[in-house]
Amino acid sequence: MKQIITSLLIMLVAFQLTAQNKIVVFQTDFGLKDGAVSAMKGVASSVSPDLKLFDLTHEIPAYNIWEAAYRLVQTAPYWPAGTVFVSVVDPGVGTSRKSVVLKTNSGHFFVTPDNGTLTLVAESMGIAEIREIDEAVNRRANSEKSYTFHGRDVYAYTAARLAAGAITFEQVGKELPKQVVSIPYQKAVLEGKKLKGNISILDIQYGNIWTNITADLVKQLNPQYGDLLHVVIYHDKTKVFEGNAPYSQTFGAVAKGMPLSYLNSLMQLSFALNQGSFAKLYKIESGNNWNVEVTVVTKK
Helix, strand or coil, X not given: CHHHHHHHHHHHHHHHHHCCCCEEEEEECCCCCCCHHHHHXXXXXXXXXXXXXXXXXXXXXXXXXXXXXXXXXXXXXXXXXXXXXXXXXXXXXXXXXXXXXXXXXXXXXXXXXXXXXXXXHHHHHCEEEEEECCCCCCCCCCCCCCCXXXXXHHHHHHHHHHHHCCCCHHHHCCEECCCCCCCCCCCCEEECCEEEEEEEEEECCCCEEEEEEEHHHHHHHCCCCCCEEEXXXXXXXXXXXXXXXXXCCCHHHCCCCCEEEEECCCCEEEEEECCECHHHHHCCCCCCCEEEEEEEEECC
């Protein structure tokens, strides 16, 4: 009997990790100046008015697939298993790029063009299965002649049907190999006494520089609070910044307007000016072709 109960509990946990939960989260580069986002939500609500519809962001810079990839991996782990994400940053809309739904090992679903958007989610959350959307079944009725708004006609519609339980994941379409179109970038590594990484994103409101260098790697370099870090930033292979920033626990550890290095809320190495914009002052941007190298130059 104990073995039966244990087996049932395992099956229940497995179901909870893969079952849809009626939540759909939308991300696009559409902005909110027109009715595009509203149209997508209207399609989803027409599938099922019981769905819970949320926004991740609609302010991805136009055509910026890398930022779309980052915002998904930044946000998705905080949503419950079964959540269906729709990400539409699709400069190749209407072309031969595949429309897919990826199920991660964590039980989250991502409905998007396979154009690099899934790069970071696939790496960090794992690929359980990928299916190509069968538009003969999973497409809004009478939209066959529309080639430029797959976000409304294909992605929102398919996501809503999946989240509402109108279709199973298997009914999305044919299974694909467990691989996605991937954007190349500098992985975070410690080489000798030098940290190397990518400037994944800017903390836009404040102009802080966020890297993909994790707290575990920083710990291996072993700076102490107050130690001076030497920071070199490259765009492609061109050096655009070189300077020093004390490793700090809080912004207030340095004077107003002075640089610092710190661990951000995702526990990744970042750089800032206290009450100023590091990005604006030094003309730093983010993306797969922005990289950083860090060493400890002085001890406190």
